[in-house]
Amino acid sequence: MEILVCVKRVPDTETRIRIGDGGRSIDPSGVKYVLSPYDEFAVEAALRTKEGLGEGEVTVTTFGDDASQETLRSALAMGANRAVLLEGAATMDGLTTAKVLATEIEEMDPPLVLLGMKAADADQQQVGPMLATLLGRPCATAVAEFEVADGKVVCRREVEGGTEVLELDLPAVITVTKGAYEPRYASLKGIMAAKRKPLEKKPVDVPESALVVEALEPPPEKAAGRIVGEGPDAVAELVRLLREEARVL
């Protein structure tokens, strides 16, 4: 089975975020970029599905600038077979991204499309279900584990109040959370092999977006906290503060 995984290049989760000069985006200098953590889960899920079925191919794709090649190579190093870079500038508007991906996916027509539950930059958590809707395909979000059999994919989702098992007809779109998919490390051999795997570059038309980032701001300053005291003797004072000062008890 053909599996397509949509991935994104994002700042490493350890990175300190500084606002750039224009005040609308981050200052990229000194930022280390990585394959978004949830996308790693999605790549892992795709590889395991392929291995389980004993056949098929995993393609990874991203809509982004030239530097995103590096991200695609990381996914290839984990074991994906080939990569497609949809060259263009992605924004915070997931609908634009979903449209770009949908156009491409209609052409490739993979039965299973995997995405991360959310990208660790804008945290929009929307591209997957938007993409599925544009394609008219069923979608399961926040999937912890899934299995493909008999033209269907059975998904275990962690939802409010419990665990849901959702069955989708293929072709389908799934967004993956960590669940069962602790990502493998790329081996040295994998990293070497990735350099020779096919990576196709395609410039894309980017539809106009109606979502405008007017400003990016640092988080509101939080007044420095205080150490109430040491050990169990501090508890009475802590409870008093929670009740009288913070008024949360």
Add this chain to the structure above:
Amino acid sequence: MGKVLAVVEQRDGSVRSGAREVMSAAARLAEATGGEADALLIGGPGVAGSADQLREYGAETIRVVEHEALATYAGEDHARVVADEVRAGDWAAVLFSATIQGKDLAPRVAALLDVPLAQDATAIEAEGDRFEVVRPVYAGKAFARVRIDASPVLASLRPNVFPAEERQGAGRVENVSVEVDLAARKSRVVEFEAAGGDIPDVAEAAIVVSGGRGMKDPEHWHHLETLREALGPEAGLGASRAVVDAGWRPHPEQVGQTGKTVAPKLYFAIGISGAIQHLAGMRTAGIIVAVNKDAEAPIFKVADYGVVGDLFEVVPRLAEEIRMLRAEG
């Protein structure tokens, strides 16, 4: 400007607590724009019975869709129903809860309507004839102010951030009938396993008690259970990734960059060091309390109140004092 629609969530025929927050936010926004706030409630037969709660939070008109096949959430069908309603109406803004369900539903609706969506908003304001939405990005390390030049403006609201305020609305119930073609469904819920009794999910709980590797053993979680119980029915349990990875706690409890983002009014970090990826999930909490034996632990930098000490001594005392306090009323 115009009217604002709150798409409210229900489960088992009752309106979810987060729905009051969305209804309230819609009412405040509508007031600012000189319009009305309405609600859209979708559920099984009898769900109209919970419309009262929406009236008390400012709903003028409550559009109620009752259908057997919509008693439990079905993404594709719910999205189509919401989109059809929105197309037929004249709402300038449509608000959802940024719960797991809301974050699944809102993007589908946005795609059907061909308008952008701001997920997980922490503020929404009327600016002249536009709406401005503030939403955390980079796991809360920055906030983006966004404007949507499309109509309607779609946003999902982060739970526990928008206060639920009582205000009487007219609450006119209007029944909407819809068709659902079960045979055409491409996805089906085949099983649902309820978790953890009545404990609220960590992402929705108004108070969260989280434990980390400092708890040393999963057997010790009864200390946190006792504290949670002392704090009452609004309190839920959370965990750091270290303890989830160790298999001590289930992944749905994980708070952080690769877990849930929570914004309760009160967050307890017990035996959690405060790694940047953990902070990503909880730094917007109202009040943060940390208990850690290491005075240098980074969690103390974000904690409003910290206690340096052995959690096995501090937590039982804390649970007891809070239990006594609540018993006194």
